Amino acid sequence: MQRKILSLMILILGGLCAFAQQTPEAAKPLPSKIERLNRVPVNNEILKVKLPHPKEVQLPNGLTILVLEQHKLPTIDCSLWIKSGALSDPKEMPGLASFTADLLREGTGKRTSVQIATELDELGATFRAGAVFGNDYTSIDSSGLSSSADKLMELISDIVLNPSFPTDELARYVRQQKAGLIQLRSNPGFLARERFAQAVYGDFPAAIQSTTADSLQKATPEALKKFHDANYTPNNAILGFAGDITVAQATELAKKYFGAWKPRPSSAMKPSPIAPPGPARVYLVDRPSSVQSNILAGGLSLRRSDPEFIPLFVVNRVLGGNSTARLFLNLREEKGYTYGAYSRVSANLFPGTFAANTEARNAVTDGALHELMYEFKRIRDERVPQGELEDAKRSIVSSFALQVERPAFVLGSWMQTKYYGLPQDYWDIYSDQIAKVDADTVQRTAKKYVDLDHLQLVVVGDAKQVREAVAKYGTLEVYDADGKPVEPKTETPSVGNK
Missing domain, CATH: 3.30.830.10 (Metalloenzyme, LuxS/M16 peptidase-like)
Incomplete structure (x- = not known):
């Protein structure tokens, strides 16, 4: 046994010595001489990519529904676009669309903000809403398990259709936003975007990149409710479903939870035309x-x-x-x-x-x-x-x-x-x-x-x-x-x- 071990050690040492005596050129071939066999082949052709088409349904109240079936995972994504956003803000109250979207989940006629957060957590669901400055629509997005689709849509419809904009939650939100305004003024990226938007758009509403302290001071539950009632209407919205859900299921859910949503004439602001570009x-x-x-x-x-x-x-x-x-x-x-x-x-x-x-x-x-x-x-x-x-x-x-x-x-x-x-x-x-x-x-x-x-x-x-x-x-x-x-x-x- 000892002889075998000794012989093996001699062979290893001999191999190491032989390797050490090789010249660098022999040990490392020039890169141009190396043949790499494990490279992924390069395809110089541009890919052909096509998206699956959704089915479109229109409810009697004017709500447009898009349904995209993809049953690979037991999840669904839901997206609601309101065709009114920051460009619909009153001139004297920039940020109203954003306030309204941000406060949706802070309470309804039958749920507090804590109850909403608890139910979303229990469903393993997500919810976010926002109206970005310089944009022309409000987006509301949610996702969850397809097995909880009914419960999720009931919750989302309550949040979207029946927000109460509680006074205490609004007061807390206003304090946070005022502190955020101070931070914005110290952000060079924001200062550049703000000045650029004003230079490009002039008097057009897309020039506005943030709210103001005066606007926040005017934010009341009544102001938010007025904006909500005027703009959150089915004939001013698109509702989309994607994932593990059929067209029939999605349509039934939309009818059940959004079918009673009453249409109104849209009161979205019609901004003035953008002025021609000025000189450099x-x-x-x-x-x-x-x-x-x-x-x-x-x-x-x-x-x-x-x-x-x-x-x-x-x-x-x-x-x-x-x-x-x-x-x-x-x-x-x-x-x-x-x-x-x-x-x-x-x-x-x-x-x-x-x-x-x-x-x-x-x-x-x-x-x-x-x-x-x-x-x-x-x-x-x-x-x-x-x-x-x-x-x-x-x-x-x-x-x-x-x-x-x-x-x-x-x-x-x-x-x-x-x-x-x-x-x-x-x-x-x-x-x-x-x-x-x-x-x-x-x-x-x-x-x-x-x-x-x-x-x-x-x-x-x-x-x-x-x-x-x-x-x-x-x-x-x-x-x-x-x-x-x-x-x-x-x-x-x-x-x-x-």
Whole structure:
């Protein structure tokens, strides 16, 4: 036995010595000589992705119902969109739609907030409601087990149709919101979004990005109830179901719990048209002692139903849609100016925005602005190389395909179709429409929506540190953190002409 062990040790030691005597070149072949057999094959074709279609039902009271059957898991998702949101706020009371949505679950005619929370917990269900500033609808979403669908829908209908807006819960909410307003004013990202929205939208309600202390002071149960009664109506809503539920079951639940919901003429506010884009401007929001600048630049885009939305979405992916896009690769990977740089396109029933954003240290704010403008000009002036364009389009469709397994995502996609009036085959041909976008279309779309002559550039930072760098890029306006102008405009050549 000892001889066998000794022989084995000699063999091991001999092997180790032989390995140690190999040259580095022999031990590690050059990367170009290595043949990797375990790589996933790359498919250069753009995926074909289609969504399952929902069934649509209309109740006598005008409520539209969408039902998407997916029986893989014993769960359901329910979504209710009210076609009135922050854009329906009275001018003298910004935030009313948000107050109303936030307070829905704080009590009804027969349940307290504690009872609602307890029942949701016992059902293993979720509930959230919100009316986002700058948006045109209120969303109410819930999920739970399909075996509890009846109990869940009874609870949701009570929350949505019979809110009591209790005085004590509203008072607590107002205190929290007032404290939140103070925190918002210390957030450079919010200050940039607020100034940008005001620059782009002017007097249009989407310019408003938060409530005010005065508005919160006016919040009463009567004010919330008045907004609720005027806007939460079945003929002003879309109700969607997705998951382990049949069309018959969903329709029966909708009739049982929402069938008595009485329709009323919609009193949603009709905002005035958006003014044409103004000339290029640069806005500096002074944030003393800030060690970095928050940069946001862009302008008006388009409505969600506009046929150019898909080409613009491709432009966005090439420019700054993810961490492999131009802005990120330039400002972070190559220059090291920032942790991230991105762009985004938004679209609603009204024109949204197309904008890019980043954050940079004071010392490199000038460089970051220069590279941002360089990338804006490059995507306008140069055709996107074919390989880069194909990568961007594959990325869009692949990301979309990964979401299709989620019933809530699919339901949300069809809710968009109904709400924005998109064609019924929109998602059937979505991947084909992405594939059709060529380099000429990208450049033509970029020239239209990356509009340097009307570019609104916002920088939030320490004016003493970055004012000189920022002033190079156009007519400068300086504001404090409360949104008040602190000095007259400084005329400089337009951003688009630099």
